[in-house]
Amino acid sequence: MNDMRILERDVDTNTIKFAGRDVHVYYGETEAIKGIDVDIEDKTVTAFIGPSGCGKSTFLRCLNRMNDTIDVCRVTGKITLDGEDIYDRKVDPVQLRAKVGMVFQKPNPFPKSIYDNIAYGPRIHGLAKTKADLDDIVEQSLRRGAIWDEVKDRLDAPGTGLSGGQQQRLCIARAIATAPEVLLMDEPCSALDPIATAQVEELIDELRTNYSVVIVTHSMQQAARVSQKTAFFHLGDLVEFGPTNEIFTNPKDPRTESYITGRIG
Numbered sequence: 116m117n118d119m120r121i122l123e124r125d126v127d128t129n130t131i132k133f134a135g136r137d138v139h140v141y142y143g144e145t146e147a148i149k150g151i152d153v154d155i156e157d158k159t160v161t162a163f164i165g166p167s168g169c170g171k172s173t174f175l176r177c178l179n180r181m182n183d184t185i186d187v188c189r190v191t192g193k194i195t196l197d198g199e200d201i202y203d204r205k206v207d208p209v210q211l212r213a214k215v216g217m218v219f220q221k222p223n224p225f226p227k228s229i230y231d232n233i234a235y236g237p238r239i240h241g242l243a244k245t246k247a248d249l250d251d252i253v254e255q256s257l258r259r260g261a262i263w264d265e266v267k268d269r270l271d272a273p274g275t276g277l278s279g280g281q282q283q284r285l286c287i288a289r290a291i292a293t294a295p296e297v298l299l300m301d302e303p304c305s306a307l308d309p310i311a312t313a314q315v316e317e318l319i320d321e322l323r324t325n326y327s328v329v330i331v332t333h334s335m336q337q338a339a340r341v342s343q344k345t346a347f348f349h350l351g352d353l354v355e356f357g358p359t360n361e362i363f364t365n366p367k368d369p370r371t372e373s374y375i376t377g378r379i380g
């Protein structure tokens with residue numbers, strides 16, 4: 116029932132947030148992404164699926180220049196966010212990552228209080244003028260992260276003391292706190308049990324009213340439940356990209372069909 120409700124919720128007509136053109140990514144001599152073109156829409160959940168090693172995480176990391184931190188990694192081609200080239204010399208990757216937040220596979224709260232986990236980003240980006248402003252950002256972020264009710268009475272307790280599912284929602288709240296426009300999620304539920312997974316999926320569905328969300332997932336059920344668009348990657352190519360229900364019910368490429376029916380991957 117829950118799944119149907121998520122699928123049936125109306126999808127807005129969307130503007131393009133990210134546009135990638137002829138994007139190649141190399142680790143040394145190895146080409147991990149082989150010249151892909153993609154448009155990622157605003158206020159939409161886009162799922163990246165495909166067999167292990169096909170380049171999903173590599174391409175996701177291109178979108179907030181996390182690959183810059185890997186010495187041997189080189190990105191060519193063009194990626195724009197709202198029409199601006201994110202690899203332009205003028206772009207500060209730290210500012211870019213405030214706009215394009217990221218949530219990782221394993222929940223990774225800072226070894227700080229719940230409050231300070233959320234307040235950290237707004238403090239370094241100067242988003243709050245007063246303590247009251249900061250309190251407000253912390254509360255709003257925890258509310259949007261669907262964890263406020265569980266933590267409001269213990270904001271001074273360590274973030275690392277929460278359950279895995281709570282930690283992941285804390286990390287999502289932390290990513291939201293810098294007022295990003297896009298959230299990138301790299302297998303955000305892989306360390307969570309089914310109940311925590313359902314809570315995070317519910318949250319992802321809510322987040323798309325305000326954000327563009329891109330999620331890497333190994334679970335085709337999850338892609339079907341939470342995304343409106345799906346991109347299927349295979350050996351560094353973007354083989355097929357389209358509405359999730361079409362990819363899952365009527366794939367055009369035989370490689371997509373083999374993957375979704377469990378014959379490759």
Ligand SMILES: Nc1ncnc2c1ncn2[C@@H]1O[C@H](COP(=O)(O)OP(=O)(O)OP(=O)(O)O)[C@@H](O)[C@H]1O
Nearest residue numbers: 142147165166167168169170171172173174185187
């Ligand atoms: N830091 C790195 N240094 C060198 N090669 C890398 C690095 N990260 C990824 N690769 C290589 O790039 C290719 C794509 O890897 P990537 O992690 O993007 O795939 P993936 O589809 O996300 O895989 P998985 O589903 O297993 O997480 C693989 O061949 C991988 O070995």
